[in-house]
Amino acid sequence: MSWETERLEKAKQIIEMYPQKRSALGPLLYLAQDKDGYISNESIVEISGLIGITEVQVQSVASFYSMYKQEPTGKYLLSVCKSISCEISNSSDVINSVKNFTGLSNNETDDENFFTYESVECIGACGGAPAIQINYETVEGLTPDKAVDLCKWLKEEEPEIVVADELQDKFGGVKSFDWAIADNNGATSPVPGFQTYDTSKEKK
Ligand code: FES
16 A cells, blocks of 8 residues: 555545446546656556556556656646647747746756646637646636746745636736636646645635
């Protein structure tokens, strides 16, 4: 057993939400990523035992989806969209400004483990292109200058939680649609801040 009692308890709660144990694989992988910042071999073994599938099956899912990381990322994962809607809205300029500010190439992490940069395929915010995610919290309608302001702000403030609505207000532009329900969960690490996985600071 490599997971601590509290994490195992969360895992059991997640598994109980599904009619079949194996269906909990996706969220359990996020639980693993929340532990180490990536999907470690120990976590693969742990998950395999929890839901009764082989380690190879766990690894094959973990390595297929790019949001599951194979190695640790920095405190802030900067994911800049490079797909077509963003491309025709000058995402290349946003990409260049982020790369210039951080000094990072694709999939690189800086020496302080502060920023990881990646260019990614569509993040579902095409109507608000160009778009970026910070620890999977989305900001739409970014300009190259605002992207730099955002990186500077992260560097100076080092927020423990990043919240999409706050980032959008501070640095965003045109949004794809009115998100309506305020996002007060946010993300506390390079793992999506879904309430189910308890990555939120606010607990009900
Ligand atoms: S193409 Fe960039 S969000 Fe869809």
